[in-house]
Amino acid sequence: MLDDKFEYLLRLGDNALVLSQRLTEWVGKGPALEEDMALANTALDLIGQARLWLAYAGEVEGLGRTEDQLAFLRDAHQLRNVLLVERPNGSYADTLMRQYLFDAWHLLLLDALTRSADGQIAAIAEKARKEVTYHLRRSADLVTRLGDGTAESHRRLQDALDDLWMYTGELFEVDDVDAVLQAQGVAESTVTLREAWLAQVGRTLAAATLTMPSPQAWMQKGGKQGRHTEQMGFLLAEMQFLQRAYPGQQW
Amino acid sequence: MSKEWPLWEVFIRSQHGLAHKHVGSLHAPDAEMAINNARDVYTRRNEGVGIWVVRATEIVSSSPGDKAPLFEPSNSKVYRHPTFFPMPEEVKNL
Numbered sequence: 001m002l003d004d005k006f007e008y009l010l011r012l013g014d015n016a017l018v019l020s021q022r023l024t025e026w027v028g029k030g031p032a033l034e035e036d037m038a039l040a041n042t043a044l045d046l047i048g049q050a051r052l053w054l055a056y057a058g059e060v061e062g063l064g065r066t067e068d069q070l071a072f073l074r075d076a077h078q079l080r081n082v083l084l085v086e087r088p089n090g091s092y093a094d095t096l097m098r099q100y101l102f103d104a105w106h107l108l109l110l111d112a113l114t115r116s117a118d119g120q121i122a123a124i125a126e127k128a129r130k131e132v133t134y135h136l137r138r139s140a141d142l143v144t145r146l147g148d149g150t151a152e153s154h155r156r157l158q159d160a161l162d163d164l165w166m167y168t169g170e171l172f173e174v175d176d177v178d179a180v181l182q183a184q185g186v187a188e189s190t191v192t193l194r195e196a197w198l199a200q201v202g203r204t205l206a207a208a209t210l211t212m213p214s215p216q217a218w219m220q221k222g223g224k225q226g227r228h229t230e231q232m233g234f235l236l237a238e239m240q241f242l243q244r245a246y247p248g249q250q251w
Numbered sequence: 252m253s254k255e256w257p258l259w260e261v262f263i264r265s266q267h268g269l270a271h272k273h274v275g276s277l278h279a280p281d282a283e284m285a286i287n288n289a290r291d292v293y294t295r296r297n298e299g300v301g302i303w304v305v306r307a308t309e310i311v312s313s314s315p316g317d318k319a320p321l322f323e324p325s326n327s328k329v330y331r332h333p334t335f336f337p338m339p340e341e342v343k344n345l
Contacts, residue, residue, distance in 0.1 A: 032278060034291065034292055037291050037292050038287070038291040134290075137287075141284070141287070145284075
């Protein structure tokens with residue numbers, strides 16, 4: 001049972017950790033100073049959330065592993081993030097669409113987790129929810145503006161949506177870990193989340209004049225069980241370099 | 252029309268009871284994004300409880316050349332300062 005909760009906490013932590021790493025890749029390269037800082041702020045919020053989830057995961061595991069050891073000393077097959085967050089940044093349209101699809105799900109999930117039977121999970125969700133409320137406000141606003149913007153921005157957003165759509169199914173996938181925790185009241189029913197997400201994303205995409213792909217489309221999966229895309233090794237090579245080359249190094 | 256986003260001046264209220272204070276400027280396509288950008292650029296260190304943004308072109312400024320007629324006449328009118336009243340220690344922000 002504790003193993004299931006450990007797995008679930010790794011999923012929450014690794015989503016935030018890996019997306020934060022992706023957003024950090026934009027620092028210094030954003031299309032405008034204001035966008036650059038907004039992405040960096042989001043990345044910092046997410047790294048803060050990753051720390052809380054992973055620290056609690058280490059505690060639940062009970063082997064004395066710290067948040068840093070979990071973040072920097074696990075290899076790709078040991079990470080439990082969904083595939084969506086490890087997708088490469090691509091153009092700004094790709095990054096924004098990835099962010100929007102994730103944020104819309106993330107806020108619904110955190111909202112539900114504030115009612116978790118596990119008090120620590122509920123407390124972390126409560127803190128993260130305020131940050132993610134702003135993430136979603138910003139990414140939904142930009143997706144709407146750019147989707148309903150120029151012919152080129154519309155095309156780029158639609159292409160990004162079509163490319164990323166197959167990675168959204170995993171957000172709502174239920175495996176044994178999810179089933180156990182949902183039965184305990186620790187995690188939320190993913191069926192409810194999916195309905196709410198589809199309705200909300202549908203409204204935003206309609207306002208953005210974008211065409212939502214079919215919810216019945218074939219979906220990628222595997223990230224939550226540690227089967228990642230080939231991008232993952234490169235991401236970890238950069239993120240973990242320091243601790244791998246200089247174990248225990250601090251500054 | 253210029254391709255650059257217009258410039259906005261940003262004013263932050265640091266706590267309730269204090270006036271908004273000019274903190275800098277930024278670029279944004281419209282007011283809503285200017286508020287969002289101001290939040291991201293100027294309130295990273297817990298600086299504020301309120302934000303105003305104003306299009307920089309909407310601000311009317313006095314001319315530096317008018318400094319003498321505008322401001323020098325008050326130099327010799329020391330009786331306008333409320334410094335002749337003893338103020339209790341507890342009164343802040345005056």
